[in-house]
Amino acid sequence: MPAKKVVIIGGGIAGMGVAKTLREQAGDAFDITVITKDTFYMAGPSRPLILTGEQSYDRITRGYEEAAKNLKINLVNGLVTRIDPTERKVYLAESPTKPTVPSIEYDYLIVAPGVVLDGTSIEGYSENRANIANVYEPGRVDVLKKRVWSINEGTVVVYAPKMPYRCAPAPSETTLLIHTVLKHRGVREKVRLVHIDANDKPQPPVIADIVKSLFESAGIELITSREIAEIGADYIVLSDGEKIEYNILAMLEPNRAPQFVAEAGLGDKWFEVRSPTDLRSVKYDDIYGVGDVAKLPFPKNQEIAYESALFAANKILDETGTGEPVKVQYAFLGWAYVGNLEGRLESLSVRFGLNFTTKPPKPTKDPEPRAEYTKAKDSWEQAYLRNLFLY
Numbered sequence: 001m002p003a004k005k006v007v008i009i010g011g012g013i014a015g016m017g018v019a020k021t022l023r024e025q026a027g028d029a030f031d032i033t034v035i036t037k038d039t040f041y042m043a044g045p046s047r048p049l050i051l052t053g054e055q056s057y058d059r060i061t062r063g064y065e066e067a068a069k070n071l072k073i074n075l076v077n078g079l080v081t082r083i084d085p086t087e088r089k090v091y092l093a094e095s096p097t098k099p100t101v102p103s104i105e106y107d108y109l110i111v112a113p114g115v116v117l118d119g120t121s122i123e124g125y126s127e128n129r130a131n132i133a134n135v136y137e138p139g140r141v142d143v144l145k146k147r148v149w150s151i152n153e154g155t156v157v158v159y160a161p162k163m164p165y166r167c168a169p170a171p172s173e174t175t176l177l178i179h180t181v182l183k184h185r186g187v188r189e190k191v192r193l194v195h196i197d198a199n200d201k202p203q204p205p206v207i208a209d210i211v212k213s214l215f216e217s218a219g220i221e222l223i224t225s226r227e228i229a230e231i232g233a234d235y236i237v238l239s240d241g242e243k244i245e246y247n248i249l250a251m252l253e254p255n256r257a258p259q260f261v262a263e264a265g266l267g268d269k270w271f272e273v274r275s276p277t278d279l280r281s282v283k284y285d286d287i288y289g290v291g292d293v294a295k296l297p298f299p300k301n302q303e304i305a306y307e308s309a310l311f312a313a314n315k316i317l318d319e320t321g322t323g324e325p326v327k328v329q330y331a332f333l334g335w336a337y338v339g340n341l342e343g344r345l346e347s348l349s350v351r352f353g354l355n356f357t358t359k360p361p362k363p364t365k366d367p368e369p370r371a372e373y374t375k376a377k378d379s380w381e382q383a384y385l386r387n388l389f390l391y
């Protein structure tokens with residue numbers, strides 16, 4: 001029997017997680033293609049530390065070639081623009097690795113493109129986009145770093161949109177790391193630092209008390225349950241009409257799935273799956289949504305993305321009778337950077353976790369910020385990169 005064609009959109013945590021698991025568990029039973037838009041992958045979790053200079057891009061960037069070679073993956077660099085579920089085809093914009101192939105056919109399709117940051121619902125967003133930086137995207141992190149290291153007085157506003165968005169603590173990490181840099185530079189007293197959270201508390205809720213208390217100690221103003229409704233050249237307006245002037249705006253835009261998901265009828269804002277353990281589309285048996293793109297009742301983070309990938313791979317292994325399933329359950333341990341209130345460029349972190357195998361989910365945390373947790377997060381991130389990119 002010819003090998004079944006598994007096509008994976010997105011060479012990130014979830015996409016590479018599915019590819020590696022299928023190859024390891026089922027040998028040559030599948031012809032695996034990963035289509036991904038960039039020629040490299042850059043890990044997300046430690047990007048905020050670029051602000052303080054404690055992380056650099058080279059340590060968190062990997063190419064795909066080692067994994068493609070050793071796991072026998074057909075690697076296609078290209079931007080997916082459309083899925084046709086009836087013809088079972090994925091369409092790409094121009095691809096430098098497959099210039100003559102506008103579409104690729106599949107037997108199984110894994111949709112794992114992560115999220116799109118979309119602020120266009122906010123008035124003035126597009127016109128003032130150049131004013132907005134954040135820690136989420138390469139390039140924009142550098143811009144934010146440059147601005148934070150140059151400001152001598154004025155106001156810095158950090159914004160977290162309504163959940164769900166990728167990596168719950170990243171906005172408050174941003175605020176505390178900005179405080180750290182300003183303190184380090186000796187200008188903190190002359191800069192107003194405002195953290196606006198559209199949710200009722202800083203995220204994730206399990207560490208909200210710790211974050212609030214650190215904000216208080218650091219003189220950071222916290223505004224909750226209000227969204228940014230308008231962005232001007234040097235001001236924002238909140239949903240209740242309050243206007244705040246800014247010199248630096250570090251804003252995470254609301255998140256959503258890429259447009260091709262909705263256009264293929266796979267979900268509106270997010271990819272609709274049958275359940276957290278059965279990640280098939282509610283409409284199509286041969287299309288799976290994994291990672292951050294999937295509508296799951298869990299936070300969008302690396303551990304959950306990887307676990308969803310293992311559940312998806314297990315389902316395909318089971319359905320095709322090609323290999324043993326791997327052990328997996330929904331639970332995670334995470335570390336949130338809290339910077340260094342005294343302004344030393346040695347960030348501390350708090351540890352927290354959630355276990356979704358118990359009802360209600362069991363939270364755990366160590367409220368004490370520790371330098372060793374920053375190191376633990378680095379080791380964890382590096383281990384993921386080694387596991388999925390093989391170096």
Ligand SMILES: Cc1cc2nc3c(=O)[nH]c(=O)nc-3n(C[C@H](O)[C@H](O)[C@H](O)COP(=O)(O)OP(=O)(O)OC[C@H]3O[C@@H](n4cnc5c(N)ncnc54)[C@H](O)[C@@H]3O)c2cc1C
Binds near residue numbers: 010013048
């Ligand atoms: C700043 C930041 C901090 C974070 N902190 C943490 C943390 O502390 N702990 C934690 O657990 N998680 C954290 N995360 C979240 C974690 O990185 C994500 O949850 C995880 O990467 C999700 O995996 P994914 O495979 O769904 O998406 P990704 O890993 O983003 O992979 C998606 C891939 O799809 C590709 N792609 C997208 N669109 C297309 C397209 N149209 N065509 C082809 N390819 C496409 C992308 O280029 C990318 O390679 C953080 C993320 C960021 C950005």
